[in-house]
Amino acid sequence: MQHLDDATRTELEAAAFRRLLRHLDEHKEVQNIDLMILADFCRNCLSKWLVAAADERGVDFDYDSAREHVYGMPYPEWKAKYQQEATPEQLAAFEARQAAKKERQDG
Structure with missing residues (x-):
């Protein structure tokens, strides 16, 4: 995207973000904890x-x-x-991801 001017790049990025929001809205069954386990971000992260x-x-x-x-x-x-409610399995997977992330940061 280096060949694009800043305004065009910003428009494309904004369009992709809006599409991500629509996709998440279409998949409300995907819980925030699932997103955190898989991708280390969730809807609340996007808000922040x-x-x-x-x-x-x-x-x-x-x-x-x-x-x-x-x-x-x-x-x-x-x-x-x-x-x-997060299941015990989801909580365990989330805690394992956080522990692995901390090890990488400390290591």
């Missing part, structure tokens, strides 16, 4: 990254608003409708 990007640019954009944008609805509503 949006807030951080806004902060870097001096834009007022709070975490609740960011989560509503990412989830497509207020987070408490999404959580009540779609969030499931």
Whole structure:
């Protein structure tokens, strides 16, 4: 993408991000813990990254608003409708991923 001007690159990246949000919205069955286990990020991470990007640019954009944008609805509503309790297996897999990540960082 080095051959693209900054505006075009930004438009393409923004379009890809919007597509990622649509994809996640179409797959509400994929729980945040599943995303964390597999990819080390989740919908909440995307929300935090949006807030951080806004902060870097001096834009007022709070975490609740960011989560509503990412989830497509207020987070408490999404959580009540779609969030499931993590299973013991999911929690164990998440803890193993975190431990391995810490080993890599410390190693």
